[in-house]
Amino acid sequence: MRNYKKIQTEKNTVTKIVCNKCKKEITIKNGIPEEEMLTVEKRWGYFSHKDGELHRFDICEECYDTWIASFKIPVYGEQELEC
Numbered sequence: 001m002r003n004y005k006k007i008q009t010e011k012n013t014v015t016k017i018v019c020n021k022c023k024k025e026i027t028i029k030n031g032i033p034e035e036e037m038l039t040v041e042k043r044w045g046y047f048s049h050k051d052g053e054l055h056r057f058d059i060c061e062e063c064y065d066t067w068i069a070s071f072k073i074p075v076y077g078e079q080e081l082e083c
């Protein structure tokens with residue numbers, strides 16, 4: 001989730017990023033987030049049950065670590081295929 005405020009130039013500027021999972025707020029100072037976040041943006045297509053829907057969320061590093069710990073295949077591992 002992202003909060004925006006209008007500035008004089010009518011352009012939208014991100015002022016803070018909120019983790020969708022735990023609601024932790026990451027402040028943006030001079031256009032730079034104080035902590036790194038994972039941003040996922042997905043436009044679901046025809047072969048999904050969400051055809052045409054755009055999903056977007058931001059996840060803080062702590063929630064990311066919890067999330068990937070539940071993966072059966074580690075994100076930073078490679079698996080050799082047996083031929």
Ligand SMILES: [Zn+2]
Pocket residue numbers: 019020021022023024059060061062063064
């Ligand atoms: Zn979080």
